Amino acid sequence: MEVFINKCSSCSVPRFDTKLRFTLVVFEIALILLCFLAINAESHDHQLQQQSAERGSENVISHSCIHDQIIEERKRPGRQGRALLGIPESSLQQKDVKQPIRIFLNYDAVGHSPERDCRKVGDIVKLGEPPVASLPGTACNPYGDPPLYGDCWYNCTVDDISGKDKKHRLRKALGQTSDWFKRALAVEPVKGNLRLSGYSACGQDGGVQLPRGYVEEGVADADLVLLVTTRPTTGNTLAWAVACERDQWGRAIAGHVNVAPRHLTAEAETLLSATLIHEVMHVLGF
Ligand SMILES: *[C@@H]1O[C@H](CO)[C@@H](O)[C@H](O)[C@H]1NC(C)=O
Helix, strand or coil, X not given: CHXXXXXXXXXXXXXXXXXXXXXXXXXXXXXXXXXHHHHHHHHHHHHHHHHHHHHHHHHHHHHCCHHHHXXXXXXXXXXXHXXXXXXXXXXXXXXXXXXXXXXXXXXXXXCCCCCCCCCCCCCEEEECCCCHHHCCCCECCCCCCCCCCCCEEEECCHHHCCCHHHHHHHHXXXXXXXXXXXXXXXXXXXXXCECCCCCCCECCCCCECCCHHHHHCCECCCCEEEEEECCCCCCCCCEEEEEEEECCCCCEEEEEEEECHHHCCCCCHHHHHHHHHHHHHHHHCC
């Protein structure tokens, strides 16, 4: 600017000197203003871009799966402990009120699994899916390996029959398991009846036929239905369990629990309780 003005002041038109100077100053001010506006506009633009970028990333987060939120929630210190200890505290004040899990136990299949339950000594029953023609070639070794997935024919002994005392221990152990989860686990309760899909069978090794009512009317006051059987196992497998239906959040709503009658003894009671908690944990997906 200085250079320009100096150059012009040396021009040979002194008449226009003042006017020209005035014009130049106005021009200069206008230029500075323009410059200022331009810089401002640019930074404003930049801000806008930044904002939209930020909004973009917010969108990504808010559209991500709800499971991420659940996992984040679980990661928060104290949360898991509180849930495990079952202290309601502030959790009851939350919008999504969680309630102790209601486990419904169905014993209808106990002693009524065709080809799989030991009803009398010397009954030959299926473990897994042994080839029919192989009888008695693939006889189970009750104390041998593999404990769970061996497909074989099992020769029933007196210990494999679930009599009155064994049935009583079964109900006691599973009742305790259900109570343990009631204290340990809070879930968003199922609204109305828990309705199961029309699976032909729920569970493993032939599973258990779902009662029609569970599909049509559903089960009242339940968050999880466990269908119980007492089929023999080999090795030291006390019990096993599998989930057979999950809700849209991946939470199990139906499962099959099998407890070996041979292990329904007074001596195994404590071990059985611990095992059942462990097995139902698996059903729930932990
Ligand atoms: C099953 O076990 C009993 C008693 O040990 C035995 O007498 C019987 O022969 C066995 N049955 C078969 C098919 O192996």
